[in-house]
Amino acid sequence: xxxxxGIPSQALFxxxxxxxxxxxxxxxxxxxxxxxxxxxxxxxxxxxxxxxxGAFCAYLLLxxxxxxxxxxxxxxxIIIGLFGIVIERLFLQHLHKLDHLYGLILTFGLxxxxxGLFRNYYGSSGQPYQVPEALRGGRxxxxxxxxxxxxxxxxxxxxVCLATWYAIERTRLGSYxxxxxxxxxxxxxxGINVPRMVTLTYGFGVALAALAGVMAAPIYNVSPQMGSDLxxxxxxxxxxxxxxxxxxxxxxxxVLGIVEGLTKVFFPEASNTVIFGIMIVVxxxxxxxxxxxxx
Amino acid sequence: xxxxxxxPLLIQKRREASVSFAIxxxxxxxxxxVTPFVMYPVFLMQVLCFALFACAFNLLIGYVGLVSFGHxxxxxWASYFSAYTAKAWGWPPxxxxxxxxxxxxxxxxxxxxLAIRRQGxxxxxxxxxxxxxxxxxxxxVKMTGGEDGIQAVPRGRLFGTFDLANDMTMYAVVAxxxxxAFLLIYRIINSPFGEVLKAIRExxxxxxxxxxxxxxxxxVAFVLSATLAGLAGSLKALVFQLxxxxxxxxxxxxxxxxxxxxxxxGTVFGPFVGAFCVVAMQNYLAQSGQWVLVIQGVIFVVxxxxxxxxxxxxxxxxxxxxx
Numbered sequence: 001x002x003x004x005x006g007i008p009s010q011a012l013f014x015x016x017x018x019x020x021x022x023x024x025x026x027x028x029x030x031x032x033x034x035x036x037x038x039x040x041x042x043x044x045x046x047x048x049x050x051x052x053x054g055a056f057c058a059y060l061l062l063x064x065x066x067x068x069x070x071x072x073x074x075x076x077x078i079i080i081g082l083f084g085i086v087i088e089r090l091f092l093q094h095l096h097k098l099d100h101l102y103g104l105i106l107t108f109g110l111x112x113x114x115x116g117l118f119r120n121y122y123g124s125s126g127q128p129y130q131v132p133e134a135l136r137g138g139r140x141x142x143x144x145x146x147x148x149x150x151x152x153x154x155x156x157x158x159x160v161c162l163a164t165w166y167a168i169e170r171t172r173l174g175s176y177x178x179x180x181x182x183x184x185x186x187x188x189x190x191g192i193n194v195p196r197m198v199t200l201t202y203g204f205g206v207a208l209a210a211l212a213g214v215m216a217a218p219i220y221n222v223s224p225q226m227g228s229d230l231x232x233x234x235x236x237x238x239x240x241x242x243x244x245x246x247x248x249x250x251x252x253x254x255v256l257g258i259v260e261g262l263t264k265v266f267f268p269e270a271s272n273t274v275i276f277g278i279m280i281v282v283x284x285x286x287x288x289x290x291x292x293x294x295x
Numbered sequence: 296x297x298x299x300x301x302x303p304l305l306i307q308k309r310r311e312a313s314v315s316f317a318i319x320x321x322x323x324x325x326x327x328x329v330t331p332f333v334m335y336p337v338f339l340m341q342v343l344c345f346a347l348f349a350c351a352f353n354l355l356i357g358y359v360g361l362v363s364f365g366h367x368x369x370x371x372w373a374s375y376f377s378a379y380t381a382k383a384w385g386w387p388p389x390x391x392x393x394x395x396x397x398x399x400x401x402x403x404x405x406x407x408x409l410a411i412r413r414q415g416x417x418x419x420x421x422x423x424x425x426x427x428x429x430x431x432x433x434x435x436v437k438m439t440g441g442e443d444g445i446q447a448v449p450r451g452r453l454f455g456t457f458d459l460a461n462d463m464t465m466y467a468v469v470a471x472x473x474x475x476a477f478l479l480i481y482r483i484i485n486s487p488f489g490e491v492l493k494a495i496r497e498x499x500x501x502x503x504x505x506x507x508x509x510x511x512x513x514x515v516a517f518v519l520s521a522t523l524a525g526l527a528g529s530l531k532a533l534v535f536q537l538x539x540x541x542x543x544x545x546x547x548x549x550x551x552x553x554x555x556x557x558x559x560x561g562t563v564f565g566p567f568v569g570a571f572c573v574v575a576m577q578n579y580l581a582q583s584g585q586w587v588l589v590i591q592g593v594i595f596v597v598x599x600x601x602x603x604x605x606x607x608x609x610x611x612x613x614x615x616x617x618x
Contacts (some may be wrong), residue, residue, distance in 0.1 A: 025353045043416045094600060101362045102599045105556065108549060109595025116588030229427075232545065236424040239417055269435065276428035280409060283421065287412040 013144035019187045019261015021148050021150055021219065025051075027253025029234045031161055035168070035244040036205035038181040039198050042103030047116040048231030050206045054080050054213020055222045056118060059129050069132035076214045077207035081214065083098065083208030085140035088199045095256070118224035124222020149183040153215050160211065168246050170294060177201065236279045241291050248291025316481065317615040319564050323477075323525055327470050335536075337534065342574045343473040344531040349554040349566030350480050351523035356552075358484050359516045360496035361411075362419040365426025366524050366551050368406060369399040370490030371543030372429060373525030376445040378445040378538035379438055388451045392529040396533030400518055400526020404428075407517030411510055414499075423545065430543045459533065466584055469530055476523055483519065483565060492516055524551075555592055556598050561606025564618050568606050 022285045029047060044050075049230045061067040067075065087110065095103050131149045138147035168174040178193050180187040188194045213227075220226060241252030256275055264271040282290060330339055348370055355361045377395030380386040386394070408422045410458060431437045440446075450459035459465045483489050493500045495509050502509050532538045541547060558569025573591075580587045602609055611618040 039417070043420065091600065098603075099360075101356070101419075102603065103362070104362065104416065104419055105552060105595055106599040108552075109592040109599070112549070112588050113591030113596065114592075116586065116592060119588065120586065179336065228545075232423055232427045235420040236427075239413070239420050239424060273428050274429050276424050276431075279421070279424055283409050283412050 006204040007265055009143045010145070013235060015265045016148070016258060017144070017150055017154075017261070019258045019264070020154050021257070021258015023254040024154055025212050025216060025230070025253075026234055026237045026257050027161050029230070029252050030156050030207055030237045030241065031246065032205040032208035032232065033238055034249045035164070035208075036202055036248060037042070037243050038275065039201040040092060040103070041100065042107065044202075044205065045102070045107035045231070046087070046110045046114065047107075047206075047209050047234070048227030048229075049111040050080055050084065050209040050227070051213040051216070051230065052118065052222075052224060053083070053114065054210030055129070055217040055220075055226060056122075056213075057210065057221045058214040058217045059127055062129070067212075072214050074210070077211045080210035080213075081203040081207030085199055085203040085210060085245035087206075088202040092202065093199070096144075102213065110232075115224050115228060121189045122224055122226065124225035125225065126226075129217040129222055153219070156170040157215065158208075158211070158254075160208070161253075164208070165246050165250060177269075226269045231261055233275055236275050240275075240279050240282050240289060242289025244289075245291040248289075252290060256260055306446075312617045315618060316392075316563060316582065317406050319618055320478075320481075323564065323567060324565035327474070331463065331466050333517065336462045338574070340466055340469045341531075341535045341578075341595040343469050343536060344553060344614050345551070345574055347473045347476055347530070347565040347572035348524050348527035348551050349558065349570045351520045351527060351550045353555045353558075353560065353562075353566045354480055355516060355520040356522070357565075358489065358496060359492045359513060360471055361513060363410070363422040363517075363546050364419045364521070364552070365422035365424070365545070366407070366520075367543050367545065367547035368422075368429050369402055369521040370528035370531075370547060370551070371433070371538075371540075372402055373399040374532035374542050375433065375439050375445065375536040376449040376530040377529035377576060378536075380450060381533065382445055382448045385449075386451075387455065387604050388453050388533055391451075391533065392526070394534065395529030396525045399528065400522040401404065403518040403521025403525075404514075404617055407514050407521065411513045411517065411564060425547055426543070427545060430540070432547070433540060439538070439540075442540065444537060445532075446537055448536040448538065450533050450536060465534060469534060472526070472530060475569075480523065486511070488515075494578060521563065524546060548607035549591070553595060555603055557594060557607075557609075559608035559618075560603075562607040562611060562618055565605050567605035572606070 029051060033044055033047055036042060036280060037072075056078050057067070057079055058072040061072050061075065062069070091106055091110070092103065135149040135152050138151075140146075158225055166174075168177060176187065176192055177187060177197065180192070180197055184194045218225070235255055237252055238249070240256065241248045243249065256278065259278065260274055263274040267274075270277070327339065327343070348366070352363070354367050355363055355533065373395035375395075377391040378513045381391035398605050403591035406425045409425065410547065413421060424464040434441060450465060452458050453464075453468060457464050457468065459468065491502065491507055491512050494505075494507070495512060499509055528542060531542070544585070551590065554573045555566050556569070557572055558565030558567065576590065577587060580590065606611060607618050
């Protein structure tokens with residue numbers, strides 16, 4: 001044990017780790033928001049609710065069908081992603097030519113419906129979800145104790161984020177996607193089915209949120225309102241980073257998580273407002289956001 | 296001096312608009328003059344406060360095209376300030392209301408100044424994030440009483456003479472203040488200043504190119520809206536003798552969007568109709584718990600997909616008048 005600025009290393013690194021975990025969720029969620037916004041021009045207010053659905057879906061699969069964490073990691077994003085596709089086909093596709101505002105309001109309404117339904121059946125209290133067997137326990141790194149599950153969450157979200165970045169920025173499919181973001185009409189003229197691509201993009205963004213939900217289930221309790229408070233913080237993250245860049249969203253998410261963790265060590269009372277504070281500073285100094293192109 | 300060319304058709308249109316407004320306002324004032332004798336005054340006061348809140352919100356969303364998703368910030372914090380000064384310092388109601396309203400104006404200057412630095416969808420996210428930040432502050436600081444809120448706020452005597460503890464007296468004051476504020480909003484949106492706001496809504500770049508400093512207009516409109524939302528919140532604190540976390544939570548920001556949308560965005564009377572429907576529904580469904588959330592969500596979805604003009608907007612287009 002040693003001390004840094006009068007703080008025991010155990011506490012400091014422990015909070016840093018928690019910060020990184022939060023950062024993973026910020027990164028996954030803001031990445032999903034950015035991808036969806038790029039294609040649909042909609043801020044997906046339902047994102048928090050879909051994250052919550054991911055966690056609940058994993059919980060229900062385990063509870064009633066005995067499907068374990070590892071399978072849930074694959075099945076849940078598919079189920080919730082399909083649910084997202086249905087939502088896009090039923091509702092969002094009609095908003096294409098309307099003002100931004102309506103997309104925001106509609107997805108806000110959907111979030112209320114989903115959260116309300118889950119609260120009706122599960123109340124406000126949280127349901128516990130066991131950490132999978134293989135990831136229980138942890139290891140002592142000398143300066144801190146590292147629980148295996150938390151290490152896994154950070155590593156896996158990093159991999160998912162980077163894979164998404166690679167798929168969008170470096171593959172052919174990704175180039176279609178980027179082109180369709182810039183000029184959908186022209187891309188359509190080349191014979192690419194843009195509306196289908198839009199639908200699938202939405203499904204993918206939602207699947208990312210659901211995946212974050214599954215990973216969050218063993219760390220936080222699974223509860224109906226777990227998404228709504230988180231999504232507002234993620235909005236602030238998105239304002240700070242700007243939605244122009246995929247890598248920007250990832251980096252901003254992780255960095256802000258770490259900053260939040262550090263604040264918890266040094267100024268605990270400011271820990272849950274620090275991201276909003278950073279947002280204010282960024283708005284004053286760089287109104288377009290850290291990675292934003294001019295708005 | 297250049298002669299102003301005025302289109303006679305425009306004059307006629309304006310005249311028709313002001314006639315339909317006069318009729319509408321008479322109906323509204325008549326409604327609120329008669330109903331306290333047949334409905335609960337407290338319920339009607341709630342409707343009036345939320346109607347003013349929605350009118351203030353509509354000033355931004357309907358006439359400038361700015362979507363603030365954090366209007367609970369001004370409503371809630373104004374209600375804290377007015378409740379605190381009335382209770383802890385024993386200030387008379389008129390001073391408490393003014394303090395709350397002024398606090399909202401100051402918050403509006405700060406939040407509005409930050410939010411107008413970005414456009415469109417970012418504007419909505421920034422206002423929401425700032426409101427959430429101040430919600431978390433309200434959760435912590437001593438002044439707000441945290442989870443308990445500020446309870447048993449004395450209504451006091453207005454100007455030292457009118458005893459507001461009487462529901463009917465309180466009602467009369469709320470009705471007069473809200474209707475006066477409503478007339479003020481109508482005056483604002485029909486002033487040259489209001490015309491510039493509408494121009495910004497229709498095409499901001501073109502308005503800039505005509506030489507208007509749109510940033511300033513947006514900020515002034517934002518502060519006006521925040522101030523009036525604060526007036527509504529201050530009144531509400533005295534009516535219910537309570538200021539609580541509910542008033543600063545994001546669900547309150549959602550409620551005001553719902554009222555305005557349901558009544559009709561950018562219609563003069565829409566916010567009143569919307570507030571009446573939403574408040575009535577919330578009171579009626581108060582026992583059924585979370586279903587309120589679900590039903591509100593469904594109304595949002597239906598409004599966006601099927602009737603974006605809202606109740607008053609649809610009525611106006613059916614009657615072919617401006618309401």
